[in-house]
Amino acid sequence: MSAPPARPLRIFLVAGEHSGDALGARLMMALTAQRPGISFSGVGGPRMTGAGLNSLFPMSDIAVIGPAAIIEHLPHLLRRIRETAQAAIEASPDVVVIIDAPEFTHRVARRIRRARPDLRIVNYVSPSVWAWRSWRAARMRAYVDEVLALLPFEPDVHARLGGPPCTYVGHPLIERRHWINALDPQGLRERLGLSVERPLLLVLPGSRRSELARLWGPFTATLEALRATGHRLDVIVPTVENVREIVEERVKHWPFPTHVIEDEADKFRAFKLASAALAASGTVTLELALAGCPMIVAYRVDRLALLFRRLVRPPHFALANLVLGERAFPELMQESCVPEELAPALAALLTDTPERARQLEALARVPEAISMGTPPAIAAAMRVLAHAER
Structure with a gap:
């Protein structure tokens, strides 16, 4: 008797800014091209929604920039962080991908890791640990399994600072x-x-x-x-x-x-x-x-x-x-x-x-x-699939 078909992969994505929405949409299209039938859930903007994501809430709810704005909207942001993390835990995806916007997405990732240490978490776009708050790199090891970097020097930076494994996948601008x-x-x-x-x-x-x-x-x-x-x-x-x-x-x-x-x-x-x-x-x-x-x-x-x-x-x-x-x-x-x-x-x-x-x-x-030999979105998708299929 033939084996039943493998269930579709489930991927939970979290983006918090317009740039992350664009990256997330390209990643979703690259993932679907390599593994048709992937089920996407999480938080994203109009581009990710257009690529097949049913967002928990409008991404504009969390797109606030700078310490002053974060303080002003803190109660609302904390509620959205709790809701997003809980949704990821309940969805039980094969992998979680957090995309940029570290003030929001990393807080979500930490909550997920505490509740479900078995869920793999990929961080697409490294925080600027080479510019400020360099201590974040080492702390990320506790809740990020791999960083997908847009800039070629970032893997060396994470290695030097004791950060998670980091892979350069290329900057999306090179595709243009x-x-x-x-x-x-x-x-x-x-x-x-x-x-x-x-x-x-x-x-x-x-x-x-x-x-x-x-x-x-x-x-x-x-x-x-x-x-x-x-x-x-x-x-x-x-x-x-x-x-x-x-x-x-x-x-x-x-x-x-x-x-x-x-x-x-x-x-x-x-x-x-x-x-x-x-x-x-x-x-x-x-x-x-x-x-x-x-x-x-x-x-x-x-x-x-x-x-x-x-x-x-x-x-x-x-x-x-x-x-x-x-x-x-x-x-x-x-x-x-x-x-x-x-x-x-x-x-x-x-x-x-x-x-x-x-x-x-x-x-x-x-x-x-x-530049790289592989288009950045495809390189990123290959790393996400490597984690999802474990």
């Missing part, structure tokens, strides 16, 4: 490199009426209201300093829907013709057209690097965040620099995030200077530094 390369930027120039005589500057102060509050002042003062020294520029500010209205109102006071764009393809077209970018530290530095755009990286965190973070001193803060293992792109953080330093650094990139040539050489090395 060919799409970025195929974009024709000239149509955007014509649609926006950009001058071929003036350099184009990108200004990227972040997509969160807290980032805008901290960076808008120094970025605006930097533009005013550039105008005072005789520069004539066109400016583009790529943004997202939730802050577009704020950005459009504020750029009215800027000293150069400024265009606000939201479309993602247009964002990368602008990256390819621009002479330089003034960018908040984050994933956007890798996006700029893949598009070949020279940049100055700047950031400020509030005092409360500094108290919570117990900052250590990594060699670099910008992801593009960390990937290369060198400070190829200037990092002007905290006290250095002022127009007196930002404006001269940007001016050195707006014309053919040795600094610009040096950055262009470094930009050409970034794609190779993060």
Whole structure:
């Protein structure tokens, strides 16, 4: 008599931010392509829902960023943490995958591990233990069976800090490199009426209201300093829907013709057209690097965040620099995030200077530094299946 067919795998996923929702959706599609019939449950956003997840509650319920916001919403977040962990325990999945958003997902993972130490837990996207709160790496060993890293240096960091087993699966941006390369930027120039005589500057102060509050002042003062020294520029500010209205109102006071764009393809077209970018530290530095755009990286965190973070001193803060293992792109953080330093650094990139040539050489090395033979979503899916099938 033939053996009964194996039951479908059950995978419980937890994502807490829009970036995690995108990663989770790609992971789910890669998993289904390799093992049709997988049953998904957990918490996710619209992309994961579209890929087949029946989310316990809207992901927007838990998408709060920063220590101050977390404190304000703490009772609600704690309730959602309990509900999510209990749902995972009751679902008895073959594997749990927590995706980014460590302030939420790691608390869920710890509760699951206490109640069901037999359930395997995979952490997709390493917390930034190389930048701050490095002690988290060792603590994660108690409730994470494997970390799937987006950045090539992270496995070595976890090994050095005593963290869980960590595997580099590749950054999802590398999957988009060919799409970025195929974009024709000239149509955007014509649609926006950009001058071929003036350099184009990108200004990227972040997509969160807290980032805008901290960076808008120094970025605006930097533009005013550039105008005072005789520069004539066109400016583009790529943004997202939730802050577009704020950005459009504020750029009215800027000293150069400024265009606000939201479309993602247009964002990368602008990256390819621009002479330089003034960018908040984050994933956007890798996006700029893949598009070949020279940049100055700047950031400020509030005092409360500094108290919570117990900052250590990594060699670099910008992801593009960390990937290369060198400070190829200037990092002007905290006290250095002022127009007196930002404006001269940007001016050195707006014309053919040795600094610009040096950055262009470094930009050409970034794609190779993060590329892998296997697409990242497939590499991540293979590791998740390895745990699910145990």
